[in-house]
Amino acid sequence: MPSIVAPSAPADTPVAKILSIISAYRHRSANVPDRFAKFAPQLETQLNDTVSHKEPVEFILPAFPFKAPAEDNKSKTLGSLPDKAEEIALQTLDHFADSIADIYEGGAKVIIVSDASVYGDLLRVSNEDAFAYHNELKNHASSLGLKHLEFVSAGLLSGSVSKDAQTLEEYSTQVKETRNLLDSQYTEEVDATADENVQATSKHYDTALPKSQDPEAFKAAMLKRGKAYAKLIASTSQKPIRLSIHESNNVGKITLDLFTPGSNPDFITPWHGAVAVLADATVRIVDASKVDMSKFNVATNAQGRPWLLREKSDLFDWDMELDFEPLYPCGMMVRPKHGHGPMKFEDVEMKHVRRLALATAPLLLRGFSMEVQKEVFRSKAGQLGEIQMWPFGDIIEIRENVDMNMNNVLTNESMPFHYDGVFKTRKDEETGEVISIPPLFQMFRNKSAAQQVGGLTLFSSSRNMIPLLDQDTIPLAELRKLKWKTFTAANPQFGGSELLLPFISPHPETGADTFRFHEPWPASKCIGPTSEPTIVEVPDLPVSEGEALCEKLTTLMYDRRVVLRHQWSEGDFIFNDNATTHHTRTAFENGHRELWRVHVN
Secondary structure (H helix, E strand, C coil): CCCCCCCCCCCCCHHHHHHHHHHHHECCCCCCCCCHHHHHHHHHHHHHHHHHCCCCEEEEEEECCCCCCCECCECCCCCCCCCHHHHHHHHHHHHHHHHHHHHCCCCEEEEEEECHHHHCCCCCCCHHHHHHHHHHHHHHHHHCCCCCEEEEEHHHHHCCCCCCCCCHHHHHHHHHHHHHHHHHHCCCCCCCCCCHHHHHHHHHHHHHCCCCCCHHHHHHHHHHHHHHHHHHHHHCCCCCEEEECCCCCCCCCEEECCCCCCCCCCCCCHHHCEEEECCCCCEEEECHHHCCHHHEEEEECCCCCEEEEEECCHHHCCCCCEEEEECCCCCEEEEECCCCCCEEHHHCCHHHHHHHHHHCCCEEECCEECCCCHHHHHHHHHHHCCECCECCECCEEECCCCCCCECECCCCCCCCCECCCCCCEEECCCCCCEEECCCCEEEEEEEEECCCCCCCEEEEEHHHHHHHCCCCCCCHHHHCCCEEEEEECCCCCCCCCCEEEECEEECCCCCCEEECCCCCECHHHCCCCCCCCEEEECCCCCHHHHHHHHHHHHHHHHCCCCEEEECCCCCCEEEEECCCEEEEECCCCCCCEEEEEEEEC
16 A cells, blocks of 8 residues: 555654644635745744743734624624634634643743734724724633733834723824834835735735725725734744734745634634534534524623524524533533523433534533432433443443553543443454444533543544544545554453454444544553553554554644543533544542443444
8 A cells, every 4th residue: 555644753853843733723725825835944943943942932913903894784793892703713822822832841822913903994993892802802811711822912012102001092092103103114015916925815805895985995005004014013023923814825924724623614704704503513604794694593692792693403492591602622512591500400301412412522511400319310311322331330430449440441540532432342243253332422420520630531523633634644535445453451341352443434323424543552651550551553554654644643633623621510411422522531630530421322
């Protein structure tokens, strides 16, 4: 079989890893050639200097100016303040930097420079609206605990002002000073055909800008101000890596996707669109002015502000006053509407849970009370489907338990990414072949989880991961041809059989493509006395190529755009489609952690 995956470079350095993360997050436009390879050596030189001084890797992103103004009584957005679209975009940026902090002790941060002062007058957006948007954006980032973002104004960046504006009057003064600076010191004419990046921005303006009596003059003014702004950023004493929200060839600046894989096919920015949860629970970023609002409800946040669009569907009709909100980057949370909780879990109809859990994974129910009784838990699981039995029975208490051998499940150590039941097997009556019989659903109840650090459950979604399969990893068509071989030693509950399994399998109910894998887990990662390694090989590839492929796939499973990092709260229920996701646990030390779990088909 021909080589399809290049072995990893021998020098597994922080710079190489950081460059790999930047490369993975870049947006590859269908309209502009991607020339990132041309820019990579310059980035590598810059990163080498940063890492050698053990300094944070700094990025700068001119963005988040204000919500696009309405035109002809039609609005692309849900209001003038940040909403779910900005929340997802901020989480994407923070997780991008956090990915770098995971592998580089110097850390990383993204400096967000609002460009309201650059374009507000041209787009006729008031200082009052821009100031309110900017403040709410910062407050929301703080409430989300996003620790890798820094917000500065263009005036602060240029040094023309010494502190951030605290009042609307101060803000208006600073905006005026910044515009004067741009139009005097940095201004120059722009040739819209000068290079690929300017051409891409010019083409974007052809459809994105409001109507004007002189569209070409309007576009020229926007390009001219944008060029002056770029010169101001380049002139600062700091030399962060430039990010962009405009389509580009990824030379000189890196264009990022601000939303989860597959959710933004039209490449809409948060301030030009809205989050829509479609009738099948799919999340899309849409231009609200083009949406048939008779088919959607506008969901509000706890403060009563318009937050997202949700298509009318019986998938969300549970005969209860509930909110349905997408989690980042995958899954959905269902909770009582403000002022209506807590509700009794016993009153939830499991047919609704099953349907929604098949459409989005994992499905988190929060704000539902239930007496901690296994009889109730077992009864509700039985309503979800047929309970799968194990040698230990049906319900397992997942907590530290040295008296029960289940590999690393009942320890406090970290675990590999896996799907439950991969090593639960039976013999095929006709062929005698040992086959894997994983369950369809996991049903979790958090009885006690007191960890402030560690003890997270990570859920990695096939829906998010499969769109990221490309030439940098392996194309989906090539992965579909391959199988992986795996083995772990037998314990009283599972294991002991060598299995050969496809990487891509149809979902047992929906038929959709699902990614199937088990993270290789060598003996060096096994800590407890019951922990055993898991061997994973790719028989159809040379050993080095198989190992490289497994490493790339494992990296994708941990990608922050793919994996939900869930910190348990008391009383949480999670219903997880075990065929669509993989999961793992991070190590923990302090505090009792106990989950109840049952498997359902």
